Amino acid sequence: MKHQHINKIMLAGLLVIAFALPLVIRSATYLHILVLLFFYAYLTTSWNIVGGFAGVLPLGHAAFVGIGAYTSTILSLQYGVSPWLGMLVGGVLATIVGVIISLPTLKMRGAYFALATIAFAEGIRVMVENIDYIGPLKLNGPRGLQIPPLETGLASFMFASKEPYYYIILIMLLAVMLLTYLISRAKLGYYLMAGGEEPEAAMALGINVARAKLIAMAISSFLTALAGTFYAQFSLYIHPKSIISLDMSFEIAFIALIGGRGSIVGPLLGALLLRPVGDFCRIYFGDTLPGLHLVIFGLVLIFVMLYQPRGIQEPISRAYQALLNRLIPQPSLGR
Amino acid sequence: MSMLHVEKMTKQFGGLRAIDALDLTIDKGQILGLIGPNGAGKSTAFNCIAGSFAPTSGQITFEGKRINGYKPWNLCKMGLARTFQIVKPFASKNVLYNVTVASFVTTGSRKIAEDKALAVLESLNFADKKDILAGNLTIADRKRLEIAKALATEPKLLLLDEVMAGLRPNEVDEMVEIFKALRDRGITIFVIEHIMRAIMALSDRVVVIQFGKKIAEGTPQEIANNEAVIKAYLGEDYVAAGN
Numbered sequence: 001m002k003h004q005h006i007n008k009i010m011l012a013g014l015l016v017i018a019f020a021l022p023l024v025i026r027s028a029t030y031l032h033i034l035v036l037l038f039f040y041a042y043l044t045t046s047w048n049i050v051g052g053f054a055g056v057l058p059l060g061h062a063a064f065v066g067i068g069a070y071t072s073t074i075l076s077l078q079y080g081v082s083p084w085l086g087m088l089v090g091g092v093l094a095t096i097v098g099v100i101i102s103l104p105t106l107k108m109r110g111a112y113f114a115l116a117t118i119a120f121a122e123g124i125r126v127m128v129e130n131i132d133y134i135g136p137l138k139l140n141g142p143r144g145l146q147i148p149p150l151e152t153g154l155a156s157f158m159f160a161s162k163e164p165y166y167y168i169i170l171i172m173l174l175a176v177m178l179l180t181y182l183i184s185r186a187k188l189g190y191y192l193m194a195g196g197e198e199p200e201a202a203m204a205l206g207i208n209v210a211r212a213k214l215i216a217m218a219i220s221s222f223l224t225a226l227a228g229t230f231y232a233q234f235s236l237y238i239h240p241k242s243i244i245s246l247d248m249s250f251e252i253a254f255i256a257l258i259g260g261r262g263s264i265v266g267p268l269l270g271a272l273l274l275r276p277v278g279d280f281c282r283i284y285f286g287d288t289l290p291g292l293h294l295v296i297f298g299l300v301l302i303f304v305m306l307y308q309p310r311g312i313q314e315p316i317s318r319a320y321q322a323l324l325n326r327l328i329p330q331p332s333l334g335r
Numbered sequence: 336m337s338m339l340h341v342e343k344m345t346k347q348f349g350g351l352r353a354i355d356a357l358d359l360t361i362d363k364g365q366i367l368g369l370i371g372p373n374g375a376g377k378s379t380a381f382n383c384i385a386g387s388f389a390p391t392s393g394q395i396t397f398e399g400k401r402i403n404g405y406k407p408w409n410l411c412k413m414g415l416a417r418t419f420q421i422v423k424p425f426a427s428k429n430v431l432y433n434v435t436v437a438s439f440v441t442t443g444s445r446k447i448a449e450d451k452a453l454a455v456l457e458s459l460n461f462a463d464k465k466d467i468l469a470g471n472l473t474i475a476d477r478k479r480l481e482i483a484k485a486l487a488t489e490p491k492l493l494l495l496d497e498v499m500a501g502l503r504p505n506e507v508d509e510m511v512e513i514f515k516a517l518r519d520r521g522i523t524i525f526v527i528e529h530i531m532r533a534i535m536a537l538s539d540r541v542v543v544i545q546f547g548k549k550i551a552e553g554t555p556q557e558i559a560n561n562e563a564v565i566k567a568y569l570g571e572d573y574v575a576a577g578n
Contacts, residue, residue, distance in 0.1 A: 205487075
């Protein structure tokens, strides 16, 4: 049997397990943790298109989550627009904002770009916290917006149990992972990698690096905003501190750096490692040692950066490959 | 018609005039050598022509078209490719990936780009190393990779910035043969080089610059016997001693 076939079977097996998990896990708490795990894996995978492939370090993606969440929520509360439609509107709005912000900031290198994106996201948060109304649109300042759970069902994007949310975010995650896989193998993926690693050489090879990064940023902010709507419909209550927080932007970056920036599975692996650590810290040490999970994240990040600068995906995929070679030796190893 | 024509090109960095009213012409199918002592402005001239810097004044014409201030990626698409003196491989990717990045310039399909990249690697006797990470290559192979990347963009004019520095003599000879073969395929070549044996064997004409100014131009033989050139490289005393 060829390794390619085994890989396909393994992938199919993992998919079956992922889809069957809610049948085994009946606890609402654990399902909640899993939903948020996939939510962060989704956010980080979207972030990865620009933060991983394009080699820059945006630290303000929570702003796009906020734009998505507020857009769909306001549209549905005030105008009765379906959250599914609001999701797309939020995505388009976030894309526009993302492009406008990126035009000047993507020219900055390294830490300067990261700082600029932090400033931008914090600016949006402070603005939302202090604005009750933009024209007819009610933002309700720091008190946030509550979504009354009137009718449940797929059309209204509201459910009484956790399972539907689990499947929606799982499908979103799989779709965005497939998309990043396709991008990494397409011209755009090659151009982003080249522009991120050696911009001057990339430009000499016919690559408009700034434009490639801008396209990546547009895709990334669109996808990120979709998750914002999901979060709003999942928690039915959004406020600036929960949805546009610096914590969220940082956690995305933590997950990406530890999981493996620029790889397809890195964000998922990072979320699988960090989210449970964070959740159980909050459950068991929430009142005695609040913020313990951030200390642990920091320590893990230091160790990963020292010993596996390309993230935990590298040793894991290497170990998997070695195991395959041990179990089923191949005549030619291929790539 | 000349492939590249440079007229009174000047590049000023603050108070330093790195290039001073430089005139150059390369005809189609020619190999032109550019030499000069360290710091003479050779790479700056390349950077101006390839669009990395905009020249302060003067005219650069490529195939009859004025290209002052054009961006490097547009020039590359027009058929002007360059290599870098300090090699810039995409170190975390393998050789084939590196060259495929370049061959994407004419196509949107990965299959076509990869096939073209492989063909370029074959033509440079480099295909056996296609799976090696660019960061793990020897210096000679990195230089070869630079050339492969430039060639994969299908250039009409190739600017080579010291691609033979650091190579062993037999590798230099191999490179010279490769460039002659490229010239025979119709590619015009403009080459900066310090290895005189290579520049003498390769160039149809040679231009010598010092402190940003052209001090001599002619066939390799003429340049080798030019007093101003010897003075520039070795100083006044050697000219006197030679006489």
